[in-house]
Amino acid sequence: MNVPASVRSLPHEPTAVTESPRRFQPAEAVRRSLKPKVLFATPEMADFLKTGGLGEVSASLPRALRQHFDVRILIPGYRQVTEQFDDIPVVAQAPGQDGIPPCDIGLVETADGLPVYILLNPDLYDRGGSPYGDQSGDFADNDIRFGRLSLAAAELALGVDPDWRADLLHLNDWQTALAPAFLAWRNLRVPSILTVHNLAYQGLFPWENLGRLGVPESAFQIDGVEFYGKLSFLKAGLFYASHVTTVSQTYAHEITTPEFGCGLDGLLRTRAHQGRLAGILNGIDEIWDPRTDPHLATPFEPDDWKGKRANADAVRQRFGLGISRGPLFAIVSRLVHQKGVDLTLAAAESIVAEGGQIVVTGQGEGRFESAFTDLARRHAGSVGVRIGFDETDAHRMFAGSDFLLMPSRFEPCGLSQMYAQRFGSLPIAHRTGGLADTVEDGVTGFLFGEASLRGLTGAVRRALDAFGSKRRLNAMRRTAMSRAFGWDQAALNYASLYTRTIGNGGDTVRVRAA
Numbered sequence: 420m421n422v423p424a425s426v427r428s429l430p431h432e433p434t435a436v437t438e439s440p441r442r443f444q445p446a447e448a449v450r451r452s453l454k455p456k457v458l459f460a461t462p463e464m465a466d467f468l469k470t471g472g473l474g475e476v477s478a479s480l481p482r483a484l485r486q487h488f489d490v491r492i493l494i495p496g497y498r499q500v501t502e503q504f505d506d507i508p509v510v511a512q513a514p515g516q517d518g519i520p521p522c523d524i525g526l527v528e529t530a531d532g533l534p535v536y537i538l539l540n541p542d543l544y545d546r547g548g549s550p551y552g553d554q555s556g557d558f559a560d561n562d563i564r565f566g567r568l569s570l571a572a573a574e575l576a577l578g579v580d581p582d583w584r585a586d587l588l589h590l591n592d593w594q595t596a597l598a599p600a601f602l603a604w605r606n607l608r609v610p611s612i613l614t615v616h617n618l619a620y621q622g623l624f625p626w627e628n629l630g631r632l633g634v635p636e637s638a639f640q641i642d643g644v645e646f647y648g649k650l651s652f653l654k655a656g657l658f659y660a661s662h663v664t665t666v667s668q669t670y671a672h673e674i675t676t677p678e679f680g681c682g683l684d685g686l687l688r689t690r691a692h693q694g695r696l697a698g699i700l701n702g703i704d705e706i707w708d709p710r711t712d713p714h715l716a717t718p719f720e721p722d723d724w725k726g727k728r729a730n731a732d733a734v735r736q737r738f739g740l741g742i743s744r745g746p747l748f749a750i751v752s753r754l755v756h757q758k759g760v761d762l763t764l765a766a767a768e769s770i771v772a773e774g775g776q777i778v779v780t781g782q783g784e785g786r787f788e789s790a791f792t793d794l795a796r797r798h799a800g801s802v803g804v805r806i807g808f809d810e811t812d813a814h815r816m817f818a819g820s821d822f823l824l825m826p827s828r829f830e831p832c833g834l835s836q837m838y839a840q841r842f843g844s845l846p847i848a849h850r851t852g853g854l855a856d857t858v859e860d861g862v863t864g865f866l867f868g869e870a871s872l873r874g875l876t877g878a879v880r881r882a883l884d885a886f887g888s889k890r891r892l893n894a895m896r897r898t899a900m901s902r903a904f905g906w907d908q909a910a911l912n913y914a915s916l917y918t919r920t921i922g923n924g925g926d927t928v929r930v931r932a933a
Contacts (some may be wrong), residue, residue: 455918456584456585456586456587457491457589457917458572458576458585459480460493460568460591461473461494461592461594461595462550462591464477464478465478466478467494467499470549471753475701477494479703480701480906480913481533483702483910484910490533491535491536491583491585492534492536493536493571493572495550496540496544497544497546497550501539507526509524510526510580511523512524517630518563518630518633519566519632522538522539522543522567522571523539524537524579538571540567543567561622562624562650563631565593565595565597565652569590569597569600570597572595576588576609577602577609585609587609588609588612589612589913590614590660593621593651593652593653593656596613596655596656597632597634597652598656599611599660600634600655604633604638610661610923611659611661611662612660612664614666615657617831618680618681619757621654622651623650623652624649624650625650629650632650634650642658643655646682654686657686657687658686661920663690664697664699664916665696665697665699667700667857668699669698670831670852671698673829673851675687675696697916699912700832700853700908700909701832701909702904703834703838703904707837707904708841709726709727714815715730717730721843721900722897724896727819727842727896731819734778735776735819737803737812737815738803739803740800741800745774745775746774746776746821747775747776747777747822748777748778748820748822748847749778749779749823749839751781751823752825752835753783754781754782754787754788754791755784756784756828758827759825759849759875762875763826766872766875766879767798770879775801776801776803777803777824778816779791779802779804780806780807788806791806792806817839818842820844821844822844823836823844823848823864825846825854826847827852828851828870830849830851830853832852836853836857837857840858840863840864841902843896843900844899845896847864847867847875848878849867849874850867854866857902862895863902864899865881865885
């Protein structure tokens, strides 16, 4: 499926850009010239816009890798991107192909010097709404829009910019996944890594679109781009890329099973058997620090529970809750089925009956937005809901809450559970994907094995028991806040994979899961 148009901004903090972006400085190229050149192609980047964790990764991981690699970003020239620049110097022209139109490629820098290529084609990208659609639904030409992005990534690996040629393509999700296929169809071998941030979004289009994308008919087969009679961008990337990664070790295993494989589990099992599938856990930025976070009502140190209570008081006031000595539960999430918010709604009555309070921020499916709004009306003073998203609200909710409710049915990585632990809020989460890899049951949070109301309420009961013992609660908080979730380890894992993939010259790379 394509990314739903209803998916808008997610409650995650972008990497801070404290100054305006700038034009690319040619002198910087000399300093970078001896490093391997990596093109990081992505449909979103938190410096400019985001709909979820991919935007965060695209802003953070390339920065973490700059010490050892000459990394450049490639992103479409959405309105939210181009409006941040008075001038975007054009450094290359990308030719068209079949129904994919030509475009200019501009080059700028972020304030901290990260080079960013921008695809300049207003007809494709200068639109309102999200990167993928508007209130009417997904854009009808998303195959062309992201076929153009994929083709540009391939062309930058072939030297369309006369001053820079990528040694490695790092591609992200279905929107860039045709790039290694375009290279393969030209019998060209360029090393490539495809990172799958969420296998459920596959970029599926009618087979009749093959011609306008320049996909050869011979590629429309099981060993190619065909997926149950449709063209799949993601399957193309999984098949043609040198290596595949995903964003946690557990999710890398899960997607090789029928339950989580979204119909691609057979191909992914093959990639795993070949040593071409690895899980590398995402990190979070250093801004997520309760001692220095400017969003908080009161910054606080570990063991400063008065500071944590000050943020809880601010959250209660903001969400219209009454004064309470009971536990405060937070939900900071897209309000969609994947996130298990229906389970949270079903468990809410018992949480309130036990003296708990609930605060919710997020947006998503209308049925869930309405259900949470109705829940707050029925439990005024105990449940507070703000549909939409505000950065300050989210930070204070992590800092002030006792528990974070995160019963996702599947979660490739997840970031909120890491943010929460850094602020001493203990996640109550389904044991899946990155949640299983980042929450230690009974130590830094509470995990449950069955994605059901019974599983969730059992974990909530355990959390309430811990809340009744301040010694145990505070010990768990201290341990959670001591966890390191930075980008250093992820960067080391990717750096090792980059080096081996480049050294292998685009052939398949056998590595054990990170």
